[in-house]
Amino acid sequence: MNENMEMARLLFGDITAAPEDYEERYPARDLKEGAVVTRFAPSPTGFLHFGGLFAGFIGRIAASASNGIFYLRIEDTDKKREIENGAQMIIDGLKAFGINIDEGVISQTEEKGEYGPYTQSRRKEIYHSFVKRLVERGLAYPCFMTEEEIARIRKSQEEKKELTGIYGGYAKYRDITVEEAKRLIDEGREYVVRLKSPGKAGGRIRFKDMIKGEIEMDENVLDVVLLKKDGTPTYHFAHAADDHLMRTTHVIRGDEWISSVPIHLQLFKVCGFKPVKYAHISPIMKEENGGKRKLSKRKDPEAAVSYYEEQGYPRGAVWEYLMTLANSNYEEWRKCNKEEDINKFPFSFSKMSKAGALFDLAKLNDISKTYISTLTAEEVFDMTSKWAKEYDRELYGILTEDEEYALAIFAVERGGRKPRKDIAKWSDVKEYLAYFYSELWDKKRDFADNISSDEIIRILERYKEVYEPDGSADDWFPRVRELAVELGYAASPKEYKASPDEYKGHVGDVSGVIRAAVTGRRNTPDLYEIMQVLGGAETLKRIDEAIEIVK
Ligand code: GLU
Numbered sequence: 001m002n003e004n005m006e007m008a009r010l011l012f013g014d015i016t017a018a019p020e021d022y023e024e025r026y027p028a029r030d031l032k033e034g035a036v037v038t039r040f041a042p043s044p045t046g047f048l049h050f051g052g053l054f055a056g057f058i059g060r061i062a063a064s065a066s067n068g069i070f071y072l073r074i075e076d077t078d079k080k081r082e083i084e085n086g087a088q089m090i091i092d093g094l095k096a097f098g099i100n101i102d103e104g105v106i107s108q109t110e111e112k113g114e115y116g117p118y119t120q121s122r123r124k125e126i127y128h129s130f131v132k133r134l135v136e137r138g139l140a141y142p143c144f145m146t147e148e149e150i151a152r153i154r155k156s157q158e159e160k161k162e163l164t165g166i167y168g169g170y171a172k173y174r175d176i177t178v179e180e181a182k183r184l185i186d187e188g189r190e191y192v193v194r195l196k197s198p199g200k201a202g203g204r205i206r207f208k209d210m211i212k213g214e215i216e217m218d219e220n221v222l223d224v225v226l227l228k229k230d231g232t233p234t235y236h237f238a239h240a241a242d243d244h245l246m247r248t249t250h251v252i253r254g255d256e257w258i259s260s261v262p263i264h265l266q267l268f269k270v271c272g273f274k275p276v277k278y279a280h281i282s283p284i285m286k287e288e289n290g291g292k293r294k295l296s297k298r299k300d301p302e303a304a305v306s307y308y309e310e311q312g313y314p315r316g317a318v319w320e321y322l323m324t325l326a327n328s329n330y331e332e333w334r335k336c337n338k339e340e341d342i343n344k345f346p347f348s349f350s351k352m353s354k355a356g357a358l359f360d361l362a363k364l365n366d367i368s369k370t371y372i373s374t375l376t377a378e379e380v381f382d383m384t385s386k387w388a389k390e391y392d393r394e395l396y397g398i399l400t401e402d403e404e405y406a407l408a409i410f411a412v413e414r415g416g417r418k419p420r421k422d423i424a425k426w427s428d429v430k431e432y433l434a435y436f437y438s439e440l441w442d443k444k445r446d447f448a449d450n451i452s453s454d455e456i457i458r459i460l461e462r463y464k465e466v467y468e469p470d471g472s473a474d475d476w477f478p479r480v481r482e483l484a485v486e487l488g489y490a491a492s493p494k495e496y497k498a499s500p501d502e503y504k505g506h507v508g509d510v511s512g513v514i515r516a517a518v519t520g521r522r523n524t525p526d527l528y529e530i531m532q533v534l535g536g537a538e539t540l541k542r543i544d545e546a547i548e549i550v551k
Pocket of ligand 1 (some may be wrong): 040041042043075235239251252253254257
């Protein structure tokens with residue numbers, strides 16, 4: 001038996017399955033040409049934040065747009081950094097945004113799909129089998145260097161301004177004999193398994209990133225660690241083995257990984273794997289004081305994925321917004337395809353921002369308002385109550401106490417050709433409908449500043465006489481107009497503008513007084529509809545109250 005085979009047997013005596021066994025067990029996927037097989041592969045080391053969610057979203061839409069597969073793999077090789085329920089938080093986070101997975105980890109204990117296990121800590125034999133093969137081929141070796149030795153080397157490399165790490169002459173155990181390895185192991189010395197990098201100093205590699213385009217970098221010369229002392233793989237090695245065996249076509253991840261691509265491509269090569277395509281996403285940016293900076297977990301509440309749920313942004317609206325961040329041509333497409341399912345949008349990596357998409361809360365609000373304006377009253381009621389049940393018990397109680405009344409409120413100016421866009425998120429709803437509920441309304445009346453109290457009383461007294469609780473929508477405004485003219489106001493803003501000296505104001509001022517009396521506000525949806533919902537008795541009561549207040 002040759003030296004390498006012996007070394008492999010020494011290090012991996014317990015490993016019986018060969019890489020070929022796994023190749024057979026995880027066959028090429030039977031998918032259409034061009035189908036994107038991709039994954040979201042977080043480490044369960046902290047909260048899911050917006051950047052991670054965005055990467056997951058891109059994976060989902062890239063797979064959907066190509067009839068491919070999107071799966072969730074949990075990269076839990078760093079047990080020290082793992083947090084309790086880390087995987088569950090990721091699963092819940094994706095779910096909350098409606099980012100469904102086709103395969104992978106579905107709970108702390110369950111997985112679905114034929115290419116698993118999808119949790120790295122459950123794939124140890126697989127990694128060992130592939131590393132064993134590298135050792136057999138003389139492409140990997142055990143390294144017994146101590147932490148102190150490595151630190152010393154690094155320090156001297158830094159002083160000499162050399163590339164830091166274990167490579168070339170620094171790779172003390174590159175050519176270790178089986179005999180020596182056996183002796184050290186018997187002594188109880190710990191070791192890692194390193195790649196014997198075939199890279200040459202001065203060598204360059206070139207690859208095409210799906211988002212960033214052509215990239216040229218130094219070839220990897222480092223003898224990177226494949227297996228750590230406890231036998232767990234490093235991220236570098238594990239992702240290569242996993243992405244290969246899970247038949248991944250595209251690795252979509254944050255661009256902090258670009259610098260590792262030379263290592264990754266080398267690993268694919270030495271292992272004999274077909275390289276994946278990489279799509280490195282630039283960090284989401286925010287505008288600040290005329291400049292740009294990265295969206296920050298510390299400074300920006302919207303960087304936490306919990307923010308969207310807590311504020312009550314509907315999923316569909318967040319998807320619309322994420323799509324605008326993903327592809328700049330999305331909004332144009334949406335304009336031309338108003339009713340179309342969002343999954344029909346032809347997503348493309350090349351239309352993603354190289355500089356980093358700009359996060360804009362005001363835009364999210366606008367998109368969300370438009371989105372909510374297209375929902376039915378029932379949908380708004382259902383979604384708001386579901387949200388309120390969790391985040392605003394008072395609102396929940398009020399809405400569910402009289403469902404019919406709440407539905408009538410949500411139906412105001414909804415469903416027509418130009419629905420109002422007042423609500424951006426469910427946490428806006430309480431303020432939006434406050435004046436419909438005595439528990440929520442402060443009863444203050446915000447009358448326009450340019451009308452005297454006497455005039456307000458005059459308008460309201462007269463309006464009470466002409467008000468018809470059961471009158472039709474078509475009659476309502478003409479009646480207010482007649483009243484306005486009778487009291488010395490112009491019948492339209494236009495007439496008023498033509499000869500302002502002849503009038504006290506125009507019909508809008510009169511309806512404004514009625515609006516403020518009935519709702520307290522200067523701006524509301526259609527006042528006729530509001531009065532219908534409140535009913536005649538309540539409307540009159542409010543007008544009387546208003547008169548008392550201004551008296
Ligand atoms: N586990 C890595 C991380 O959380 C994944 C990077 C990748 O998607 O390959 O950053």
